[in-house]
Amino acid sequence: xxxxxxxxxxxxxxxxxxxxxxxxxxxxxxxxxxxxxxxxxxxxxxxxxxxxxxxxxxxxxxxxxxxxxxxxxxxxxxxxxxxxxxxxxxxxxxxxxxxxxxxxxxxxxxxxxxxxxxxxxxxxxxxxxxxxxxxxxxxxxxxxxxxxxxxxxxxxxxxxxxxxxxxxxxxxxxxxxxxxxxxxxxxxxxxxxxxxxxxxxxxxxxxxxxxxxxxxxxxxxxxxxxxxxxxxxxxxxxxxxxxxxxxxxxxxxxxxxxxxxxxxxxxxxxxxxxxxxxxxxxxxxx
Amino acid sequence: xxxxxxxxxxxxxxxxxxxxxxxxxxxxxxxxxxxxxxxxxxxxxxxxxxxxxxxxxxxxxxxxxxxxxxxxxxxxxxxxxxxxxxxxxxxxxxxxxxxxxxxxxxxxxxxxxxxxxxxxxxxxxxxxxxxxxxxxxxxxxxxxxxxxxxxxxxxxxxxxxxxxxxxxxxxxxxxxxxxxxxxxxxxxxxxxxxxxxxxxxxxxxxxxxxxxxxxxxxxxxxxxxxxxxxxxxxxxxxxxxxxxxxxxxxxxxxxxxxxxxxxxxxxxxxxxxxxxxxxxxxxxxxxxxxxxxxxxxxxxxxxxxxxxxxxxxxxxxxxxxxxxxxxxxxxxxxxxxxxxxxxxxxxxxxxxxxxxxxxxxxxxxxxxxxxxxxxxxxxxxxxxxxxxxxxxxxxxxxxxxxxxxxxxxxxxxxxxxxxxxxxxxxxxxxxxxxxxxxxxxxxxxxxxxxxxxxxxxxxxxxxxxxxxxxxxxxxxxxxxxxxxxxxxxxxxxxxxxxxxxxxxxxxxxxxxxxxxxxxxxxxxxxxxxxxxxxxxxxxxxxxxxxxxxxxxxxxxxxxxxxxxxxxxxxx
Numbered sequence: 089x090x091x092x093x094x095x096x097x098x099x100x101x102x103x104x105x106x107x108x109x110x111x112x113x114x115x116x117x118x119x120x121x122x123x124x125x126x127x128x129x130x131x132x133x134x135x136x137x138x139x140x141x142x143x144x145x146x147x148x149x150x151x152x153x154x155x156x157x158x159x160x161x162x163x164x165x166x167x168x169x170x171x172x173x174x175x176x177x178x179x180x181x182x183x184x185x186x187x188x189x190x191x192x193x194x195x196x197x198x199x200x201x202x203x204x205x206x207x208x209x210x211x212x213x214x215x216x217x218x219x220x221x222x223x224x225x226x227x228x229x230x231x232x233x234x235x236x237x238x239x240x241x242x243x244x245x246x247x248x249x250x251x252x253x254x255x256x257x258x259x260x261x262x263x264x265x266x267x268x269x270x271x272x273x274x275x276x277x278x279x280x281x282x283x284x285x286x287x288x289x290x291x292x293x294x295x296x297x298x299x300x301x302x303x304x305x306x307x308x309x310x311x312x313x314x315x316x317x318x319x320x321x322x323x324x325x326x327x328x329x330x331x332x333x334x335x336x337x338x339x340x341x342x343x344x345x346x347x348x349x350x351x352x353x354x355x356x357x358x359x360x361x362x363x364x365x366x367x368x369x370x371x372x373x374x
Numbered sequence: 375x376x377x378x379x380x381x382x383x384x385x386x387x388x389x390x391x392x393x394x395x396x397x398x399x400x401x402x403x404x405x406x407x408x409x410x411x412x413x414x415x416x417x418x419x420x421x422x423x424x425x426x427x428x429x430x431x432x433x434x435x436x437x438x439x440x441x442x443x444x445x446x447x448x449x450x451x452x453x454x455x456x457x458x459x460x461x462x463x464x465x466x467x468x469x470x471x472x473x474x475x476x477x478x479x480x481x482x483x484x485x486x487x488x489x490x491x492x493x494x495x496x497x498x499x500x501x502x503x504x505x506x507x508x509x510x511x512x513x514x515x516x517x518x519x520x521x522x523x524x525x526x527x528x529x530x531x532x533x534x535x536x537x538x539x540x541x542x543x544x545x546x547x548x549x550x551x552x553x554x555x556x557x558x559x560x561x562x563x564x565x566x567x568x569x570x571x572x573x574x575x576x577x578x579x580x581x582x583x584x585x586x587x588x589x590x591x592x593x594x595x596x597x598x599x600x601x602x603x604x605x606x607x608x609x610x611x612x613x614x615x616x617x618x619x620x621x622x623x624x625x626x627x628x629x630x631x632x633x634x635x636x637x638x639x640x641x642x643x644x645x646x647x648x649x650x651x652x653x654x655x656x657x658x659x660x661x662x663x664x665x666x667x668x669x670x671x672x673x674x675x676x677x678x679x680x681x682x683x684x685x686x687x688x689x690x691x692x693x694x695x696x697x698x699x700x701x702x703x704x705x706x707x708x709x710x711x712x713x714x715x716x717x718x719x720x721x722x723x724x725x726x727x728x729x730x731x732x733x734x735x736x737x738x739x740x741x742x743x744x745x746x747x748x749x750x751x752x753x754x755x756x757x758x759x760x761x762x763x764x765x766x767x768x769x770x771x772x773x774x775x776x777x778x779x780x781x782x783x784x785x786x787x788x789x790x791x792x793x794x795x796x797x798x799x800x801x802x803x804x805x806x807x808x809x810x811x812x813x814x815x816x817x818x819x820x821x822x823x824x825x826x827x828x829x830x831x832x833x834x835x836x837x838x839x840x841x842x843x844x845x846x847x848x849x850x851x852x853x854x855x856x857x858x859x860x861x862x863x864x865x866x867x868x869x870x871x872x873x874x875x876x877x878x879x880x881x882x883x884x885x886x887x888x889x890x891x892x893x894x895x896x897x898x899x900x901x902x903x904x905x906x907x908x909x910x911x912x913x914x915x916x917x918x919x920x921x922x923x924x925x926x927x928x929x930x931x932x933x934x935x936x937x938x939x940x941x942x943x944x945x
Contacts, residue, residue, distance in 0.1 A: 172785065
């Protein structure tokens with residue numbers, strides 16, 4: 089059985105020293121091993137942004153796609169071969185900005201895909217502009233006088249869009265994140281793992297220290313029932329002195345693949361390409 | 375022609391007429407015109423039939439079934455001299471709607487008839503069908519047989535009700551006008567020719583080619599393909615997905631194709647605009663991809679339900695950077711079938727995007743075909759698991775002489791790699807080295823030379839020696855073939871160069887034909903003479919004349935013949 093080191097590659101990450109991506113990468117490799125997966129069974133799809141290069145740092149099938157489009161690529165792969173364990177990776181720009189439409193639709197579909205969002209609240213690969221999750225008032229290169237909009241709340245959005253596993257991790261706590269990812273993979277259905285990630289270069293507000301002081305784990309200070317949607321909404325909007333992490337919400341619903349009748353017997357990719365008979369199909373045109 | 379308000383059931387009854395003729399072994403071409411709305415507005419369904427192949431509609435109407443008076447006023451000028459009009463009424467009104475005295479009027483009290491038979495108002499067109507068959511002396515049992523087949527799934531009562539109404543219309547005309555209209559149409563044989571739209575043919579071609587995944591967002595005139603494949607989902611074990619937008623449509627197809635399934639999407643120009651970035655993704659990751667682009671008049675929403683050939687340059691150049699792609703433009707329904715099959719083979723063999731460029735005229739109008747032969751499947755360099763078992767150093771983007779690198783489907787331990795939208799090395803790892811960049815660009819672009827070698831050369835219809843050479847691409851083929859007959863009747867020697875592949879382009883062959891031609895006239899259903907520009911760019915040769923139409927409607931053969939005669943000073 090593969091362990092976390094089997095998911096390493098020889099390529100050295102290009103991220104800034106101290107980047108939250110390292111913690112996410114470590115957690116991901118560990119979670120894949122914890123899930124009992126082999127590298128050839130895993131397909132990782134990434135978008136564009138600092139996270140995007142992740143596909144070459146994990147020894148698994150990779151597809152480094154384009155900005156915001158990780159989910160439709162992942163969906164196509166999953167529908168063509170649902171035996172692959174598909175992990176979609178995105179940044180906050182990808183997932184909650186340019187690709188937010190796909191984000192919502194993927195959740196209501198409930199494909200068995202795990203989405204990891206590297207949420208550092210900045211467009212960092214393009215040198216630090218505002219992102220959809222940047223806090224109101226923040227001064228960035230593209231908003232020197234402060235962001236006017238309120239940020240997207242991915243958790244409430246996920247709750248209202250039909251996601252069946254909604255969690256939030258912190259890049260500064262890889263063991264906890266590892267568990268959330270592994271649970272997301274084990275979950276049958278669409279699993280969101282929103283990862284609070286400091287950007288040491290361009291985000292001087294939501295720093296490692298900022299999060300360390302505020303994050304707490306759901307359930308550690310008393311009972312928390314992740315099947316209670318109302319309670320989940322209450323925690324999802326909590327953002328201040330205390331920021332919740334952990335499993336926010338979970339429900340059981342048939343996956344999209346379960347309900348596509350033509351892939352029940354076998355993955356689509358195993359259907360023969362040669363020898364299709366269309367003579368019966370022609371009859372309707374006579 | 376059957377005409378009336380949208381919502382009158384004109385499309386359904388028009389197709390009945392088409393199939394009634396095709397079941398009698400006749401050749402049929404039909405043309406559907408409708409505005410971009412669901413209720414109200416003027417719809418027409420024009421059916422042309424003959425005992426020889428018909429490629430287009432003409433500019434005149436022999437028989438008009440007018441389900442409202444507006445239809446008569448809109449089309450009376452298009453009536454042929456000996457034409458006739460069937461309309462809902464008891465008698466000829468005073469003034470005869472202002473139609474020419476030579477044109478016969480056949481009133482039939484459709485509304486009353488339907489009411490007395492207990493039918494729904496929409497069944498007026500059913501009675502009109504019976505009346506039409508009576509007036510041309512055609513075999514009514516063919517229409518009855520068709521009705522029976524088409525309504526069988528709704529139960530015997532439905533079949534009988536419809537046949538009763540058809541019969542009522544038929545009997546009315548037989549009783550009141552036993553002499554008919556003077557026009558006679560006879561069945562030829564019982565060959566029951568299939569009638570297909572271009573959408574149907576592309577869909578059938580895709581099925582025959584083993585396409586198993588179709589993702590699309592609805593857009594006229596490509597939606598018919600979505601409807602057809604969705605209905606076939608169970609029969610052929612497909613996954614058909616209507617997506618949230620065209621970006622998702624093309625990207626899901628890319629994902630499915632990457633995983634090893636033959637996948638396609640289709641749209642019109644507006645949707646293709648949204649797909650352009652992903653087109654480059656398919657090119658850079660060398661993922662096979664088939665897209666049908668059914669053109670309609672732009673820019674923007676344009677004329678949503680009409681026809682034009684305005685997107686040639688757009689699909690040739692869409693997306694940033696240089697990359698290999700195939701653009702093919704089938705000219706008729708039969709070519710649509712083969713184009714789909716070939717598109718999948720080329721896409722997989724060369725690991726590139728292939729665009730099938732059609733338009734509303736081609737995708738939505740029906741015509742008879744003789745049926746299709748079996749299709750050859752070529753998946754290209756696809757390594758099977760046994761080959762991969764012994765592979766120790768797999769390079770997905772290996773630099774090869776042909777530019778094509780052996781592909782492996784995700785899942786094999788030795789076949790793990792990174793499909794990469796960034797420039798990459800042979801393994802798929804990010805690589806910005808200038809030497810690697812140059813080598814990778816050369817590798818990808820080399821494919822084009824090999825593709826060109828295997829594509830069928832441009833077809834020249836008509837005599838090799840001629841006074842006039844018409845040059846065109848796509849759906850203008852039909853009206854041009856018909857126009858050639860008209861020109862020959864006027865003693866003009868004419869041939870026609872059909873360009874089936876726009877990319878890569880057979881520059882040498884086209885140049886040779888043009889150098890040997892008399893007067894060259896480029897015929898295009900667009901404003902910009904886009905093919906003429908491509909020819910000039912690729913061959914250095916300018917066509918002598920350009921015959922262009924961009925009213926949102928296709929040329930009639932008469933318009934082409936007339937235009938040509940004017941250009942060459944004949945007449």
